[in-house]
Amino acid sequence: MTPSYLALQIFNGLVSGAFYALLSLGLSIIFGMMRIVNFAHGAFYMLGAFGAYLAAQWLGLSFWWALLLVPLAVGLLGIIAERTLIRRLMPLDPLYNLLLTFGIALVIEDFMKIFFGTQGTPYAIPAGLMGAVNLGITAYPLYRLVLVAIATLACIAVWFAIEKTPLGAKIRAATENPTLTQAFGIDVSTLTTLTYGFGVALAGLAGVLAAPTTNVTPVMGSDIIITTFAVVVIGGMGSIKGSIITGFLVGVIAALGAVIYPPIANTLIFLLMAIVLLIRPTGLFGQPEATAR
Amino acid sequence: MIARAIGSDRRTMLWLGLIALAAGLLLPHVVYIGLATDIVIWALFAAAFDMLLGYTGLLSFGHAMFWGGASYVTGLLILRAHWTFVPAVLAGVVGAVAMAALVGAVSIRRQGIYFAMITLAFGQMLYFLTNQFGEWTGGQDGLQGVPRPVVFGHMTLENDQVFYYLVLALTALSIVFMRRVVTSPFGQVLGAIRENEPRAMSLGYRANVYKLVAFIISAAFAGLAGSLFVIAHRFTSLDTLDWHTSGQVVIMTLLGGMGTLFGPLFGAAFYLVINDRLSTLANASNPLLAQFGHSPGLVLGVIFIVVVSVFRRGIVGELLNALRR
Numbered sequence: 001m002t003p004s005y006l007a008l009q010i011f012n013g014l015v016s017g018a019f020y021a022l023l024s025l026g027l028s029i030i031f032g033m034m035r036i037v038n039f040a041h042g043a044f045y046m047l048g049a050f051g052a053y054l055a056a057q058w059l060g061l062s063f064w065w066a067l068l069l070v071p072l073a074v075g076l077l078g079i080i081a082e083r084t085l086i087r088r089l090m091p092l093d094p095l096y097n098l099l100l101t102f103g104i105a106l107v108i109e110d111f112m113k114i115f116f117g118t119q120g121t122p123y124a125i126p127a128g129l130m131g132a133v134n135l136g137i138t139a140y141p142l143y144r145l146v147l148v149a150i151a152t153l154a155c156i157a158v159w160f161a162i163e164k165t166p167l168g169a170k171i172r173a174a175t176e177n178p179t180l181t182q183a184f185g186i187d188v189s190t191l192t193t194l195t196y197g198f199g200v201a202l203a204g205l206a207g208v209l210a211a212p213t214t215n216v217t218p219v220m221g222s223d224i225i226i227t228t229f230a231v232v233v234i235g236g237m238g239s240i241k242g243s244i245i246t247g248f249l250v251g252v253i254a255a256l257g258a259v260i261y262p263p264i265a266n267t268l269i270f271l272l273m274a275i276v277l278l279i280r281p282t283g284l285f286g287q288p289e290a291t292a293r
Numbered sequence: 294m295i296a297r298a299i300g301s302d303r304r305t306m307l308w309l310g311l312i313a314l315a316a317g318l319l320l321p322h323v324v325y326i327g328l329a330t331d332i333v334i335w336a337l338f339a340a341a342f343d344m345l346l347g348y349t350g351l352l353s354f355g356h357a358m359f360w361g362g363a364s365y366v367t368g369l370l371i372l373r374a375h376w377t378f379v380p381a382v383l384a385g386v387v388g389a390v391a392m393a394a395l396v397g398a399v400s401i402r403r404q405g406i407y408f409a410m411i412t413l414a415f416g417q418m419l420y421f422l423t424n425q426f427g428e429w430t431g432g433q434d435g436l437q438g439v440p441r442p443v444v445f446g447h448m449t450l451e452n453d454q455v456f457y458y459l460v461l462a463l464t465a466l467s468i469v470f471m472r473r474v475v476t477s478p479f480g481q482v483l484g485a486i487r488e489n490e491p492r493a494m495s496l497g498y499r500a501n502v503y504k505l506v507a508f509i510i511s512a513a514f515a516g517l518a519g520s521l522f523v524i525a526h527r528f529t530s531l532d533t534l535d536w537h538t539s540g541q542v543v544i545m546t547l548l549g550g551m552g553t554l555f556g557p558l559f560g561a562a563f564y565l566v567i568n569d570r571l572s573t574l575a576n577a578s579n580p581l582l583a584q585f586g587h588s589p590g591l592v593l594g595v596i597f598i599v600v601v602s603v604f605r606r607g608i609v610g611e612l613l614n615a616l617r618r
Contacts, residue, residue, distance in 0.1 A: 037410060089601070089602065095409065099543065100602065106540070106591075106594035106597070107594035107598065109590060110591040110594065111591055113587070113590075117584065222537070226414060226417040226536055233411055266421035267418050267422055270414050273411070277402075277403070
């Protein structure tokens with residue numbers, strides 16, 4: 001095993017870690033506010049990738065415009081889903097919303113299959129980001145480095161917005177105690193809708209970033225969502241910082257595991273989850289389950 | 294709590310059981326034999342799933358690992374070692390039980406959505422492992438050409454009608470057994486845990502042990518169904534281990550009505566008949582219509598969303614509720 005191969009694998013790990021981090025961050029924000037697991041998260045991620053593809057095909061929009069506009073469009077779809085469907089089940093056991101969002105994921109996936117088949121279509125790497133950079137120890141595709149940078153910036157921005165801004169303070173207050181927050185005159189209902197839309201928009205952003213790295217297909221969401229769930233279980237639900245760190249960490253560990261023993265690549269994350277569950281059932285950053293009603 | 298077992302009084306249940314049995318006997322005269330066999334096998338799977346969801350309150354999103362895992366165990370033993378029906382099916386069930394004990398030991402301490410996510414992840418792990426060890430499992434190709442094994446020494450199961458009634462008998466016996474389990478004192482404790490776990494624990498019941506046993510029993514019957522599935526189809530594939538298969542049994546159970554044990558039987562029938570009707574569209578000349586037939590998740594997903602949003606008792610649950618008024 002050469003140092004350059006090791007470095008290459010670490011970079012590969014950071015790339016998959018970037019997706020895990022963005023997706024589990026969105027799941028965590030939604031879970032923190034609403035106590036629901038958003039099973040449709042992978043479907044919104046897939047819609048993000050298709051959004052980028054369709055924006056280029058139909059409107060001729062560049063990758064950078066897609067990066068800006070597609071998450072907004074995906075977030076809007078999320079807001080519609082929250083207002084029309086998810087909201088109605090909020091008073092019930094959170095399992096019902098897990099089931100509902102599973103149904104939503106199924107409908108979105110098969111809807112896209114009807115129009116785009118299962119084969120998928122490639123999305124060109126944005127002009128100016130093609131080729132590889134020599135980093136001394138190894139050469140690495142430029143686009144993937146930019147991808148990791150954008151995802152990291154987005155994660156830090158979200159963390160900052162929630163921990164350090166007045167709006168973030170309201171969200172944290174509503175997460176902690178919705179009734180009391182409402183009593184202080186803060187519109188928790190609107191805040192909840194916006195939070196869901198925002199979490200889903202992050203999945204859309206991840207989808208746009210993923211489009212140039214993979215074939216854009218209707219099933220790409222259901223491929224990644226289960227792994228993301230495992231990441232969320234490892235990190236513990238609801239922690240913003242925890243999901244970002246765990247996302248990147250798990251990505252790198254899985255990539256390094258593949259260096260040592262290649263066949264384990266796909267299963268390592270799930271083994272990691274089993275080990276964490278045995279040692280620390282609440283996850284690395286999780287709180288005891290008392291709050292999970 | 295996710296569900297309340299309704300219509301659990303003896304007389305209603307007896308009637309429902311008789312209706313289900315009559316439907317099972319008539320089924321091959323209504324739909325083609327392959328679909329009839331599928332309906333009964335999936336009905337068994339869904340009933341096993343309901344024992345866990347409706348009566349214990351545990352939502353497993355990884356039941357495909359027992360269904361698919363058992364189908365591979367049974368399929369391999371018949372294909373490679375020429376085992377006969379009874380030992381091959383039993384081995385599939387044992388395999389499912391062993392997996393449930395392992396997975397349950399790790400995950401049973403977590404509740405609700407966590408349990409759902411953890412079982413989902415373990416199910417996916419088995420999917421990847423099965424794909425990985427392609428030299429044994431056939432990888433992407435699955436196990437092809439599994440012959441129908443002999444039963445009771447010399448009787449072959451080549452005749453689809455004979456095989457159907459064998460499957461029906463096994464399913465009926467399994468459901469009688471599961472009904473006994475949920476009405477037994479053990480089942481009463483499961484109900485208590487579902488309604489209020491801390492309270493059941495404060496009464497001295499070791500909730501995790503009860504839940505683990507329920508998980509294992511449910512997995513055993515899911516495994517039985519999976520073993521029958523590979524024999525019925527003469528093949529099995531990675532699809533049986535896909536998490537969409539876990540989702541499929543969830544949909545069937547909720548469609549029929551969870552916590553009714555008989556509801557999921559009708560849910561399975563409803564699901565598979567719609568699926569079958571849609572798949573006839575797949576040969577349509579219009580490409581959009583053909584693709585629509587290939588994507589039953591659109592129609593079934595919408596139905597599922599309506600059921601979860603409005604008719605949470607499911608078909609049989611809502612009917613029972615209407616009759617009671």
